[in-house]
Amino acid sequence: MRFQLFALAAAAFAVPVHASEIENLRSLDIAVSGSIGQHCAMGGIPDMDFGNLERRGLGIETHVAFDCNIPFNMTITGAKGALTHTKMPHGQGPYGGALPYSLAVKMPVRHPATQVVSRSFNSRQLQGGGVISSNGGIATDGMVLSVELGMPSGEAGLLAGEYSETITISVSPI
Numbered sequence: 001m002r003f004q005l006f007a008l009a010a011a012a013f014a015v016p017v018h019a020s021e022i023e024n025l026r027s028l029d030i031a032v033s034g035s036i037g038q039h040c041a042m043g044g045i046p047d048m049d050f051g052n053l054e055r056r057g058l059g060i061e062t063h064v065a066f067d068c069n070i071p072f073n074m075t076i077t078g079a080k081g082a083l084t085h086t087k088m089p090h091g092q093g094p095y096g097g098a099l100p101y102s103l104a105v106k107m108p109v110r111h112p113a114t115q116v117v118s119r120s121f122n123s124r125q126l127q128g129g130g131v132i133s134s135n136g137g138i139a140t141d142g143m144v145l146s147v148e149l150g151m152p153s154g155e156a157g158l159l160a161g162e163y164s165e166t167i168t169i170s171v172s173p174i
Contacts, residue, residue: 040068040171048147053083053099053158059148066107068139070173076103077170078126083149083163096154099163100124104146109137123150126167133174 043065050058080089082098091097104120115137121130152158 036069038070038173040070040072040173042066042169042171043142045145045169050149053149053163059146061144061146064143064145066139066143068134068171070138071136072134072139072171073174074105074132074134075129075170075172076105076121076126076132077129077168078103078123079166079168081127082123082153083165085159086162086164088159088161091154091159094154094156095159096152096157097159098153099158100150100153101165102148102150103130103167104148105132105143106146107132107139107143108141109134109139111135111137114141123165
């Protein structure tokens with residue numbers, strides 16, 4: 001009895017298709033859609049400690065995790081435009097208080113083929129902000145940052161003490 005009741009209910013909701021309803025149909029469009037949110041993520045970058053700044057030719061290179069699923073611009077800004085003495089950024093007497101540097105970025109981007117985008121900036125350029133474009137590509141394989149120190153600003157070298165600079169990297173979609 002139960003099975004017969006179910007069969008009767010199913011038959012009541014079934015709607016037969018008549019040939020006249022599909023007679024002239026030659027194509028059918030079905031809208032299919034979805035979305036994926038934009039994201040850009042960057043891994044942590046450890047502080048770069050050069051130690052004794054009296055040594056020449058100092059440089060540090062580090063790989064940074066970076067993934068961005070949209071084309072982007074990356075802006076790099078240096079707060080002071082040099083590694084500067086924490087108390088006397090202009091130096092004292094013949095001793096300078098600023099040590100310029102250069103920063104280079106190299107990253108693979110996909111368009112769908114992989115290309116390498118690279119730019120180099122000196123520390124003065126970074127005060128105004130240096131921009132790197134993905135040129136319409138996306139980044140999935142990280143990037144390499146390189147910082148190389150330049151020559152001291154004073155005629156007698158650098159003033160003794162601690163030196164620092166803050167570099168900010170920001171990413172925006174294009």
